[in-house]
Amino acid sequence: MGRGKIAIQRIEKSTSRQVTFCKRRNGLVKKTRELSILCDAEVGLIVFSCTGRLYEYSNTR
């Protein structure tokens, strides 16, 4: 996706890594929520950034 294809390996440039982290984390949460709703599943997602910050998502019943 995007303007060019990227290899799946650690992004070395820290500013790029930070931007990608933010974008993909948002995308992942969205997909996780969609799976939960579409398929009536219970889900939990936990992400710790490399700087130690926590992000999480779960559906509640």
Add this chain to the structure above:
Amino acid sequence: MGRGKIAIQRIEKSTSRQVTFCKRRNGLVKKTRELSILCDAEVGLIVFSCTGRLYEYSNTR
């Protein structure tokens, strides 16, 4: 995505829901792993299907 647009709400037809669950769960795991590698983050994903089956993914350090 796909041939038609779908609303984000529970898929009523159980066979369709099952197929979508399988495809989207695989996609979600892939995205989760990619985020972990690209952005050097620790991640955990847990999914319980509506039939009570457990699927999980986490990166190990």
Add this chain to the structure above:
DNA sequence: ACGGCTATGTATAAAAG
């Protein structure tokens, strides 16, 4: 560094086998 844009790659809904 953030926020928006858009060309392009990827995921996937529906169909076909």
Add this chain to the structure above:
DNA sequence: TCTTTTATACATAGCCG
């Protein structure tokens, strides 16, 4: 019902301001 195909929608990499 499982797998494969294909057209289309969606996510996002690189840019620009």
